[in-house]
């Protein structure tokens with residue numbers, strides 16, 4: 001490896017297991033290899049259109065031109081807790097992901113009044129790898145119940161994580177997702193003895209997603 005390549009890898013704290021040499025490989029061979037071995041980046045790729053850099057991420061983006069992609073790609077691999085929370089006041093279910101303790105995370109959501117309420121309670125959490133991907137996948141499955149138009153503070157990405165559905169629908173979707181995709185549960189926690197009151201919510205489909 002060239003010195004400046006090594007420096008780049010070290011500076012951006014790229015794990016050696018997350019990067020491969022693409023020299024002599026076709027684009028489809030590189031893609032297959034990355035997919036099969038969970039590799040995020042490749043060097044000795046075709047030069048980027050901007051400045052001829054030869055380090056790209058799995059989606060073929062030049063990571064020298066746009067170093068933000070490095071953190072983004074690393075985050076996709078992160079281990080975390082995918083959790084289900086509920087608000088009785090709003091009749092909302094929230095699917096989220098956090099690398100910290102879910103209880104602590106929910107405390108922050110309540111103090112920021114996410115979804116215009118502060119009665120969020122964690123009902124269930126599952127620790128897994130690729131927690132971001134799992135979170136997005138489950139949110140996509142529940143999309144038809146998505147809450148829209150609840151804005152708060154300076155960060156409304158979390159608005160897309162709230163759903164008008166009963167807990168039973170959420171937990172069944174989560175369990176099905178884990179078993180269909182054969183995702184390993186590293187740890188599982190149920191926080192409420194009786195989540196029954198979160199089952200009284202109605203499943204309300206958003207016409208936009210029907």
Ligand SMILES: [Zn+2]
Pocket residue numbers: 048049050051052053062063064065066
């Ligand atoms: Zn570039």
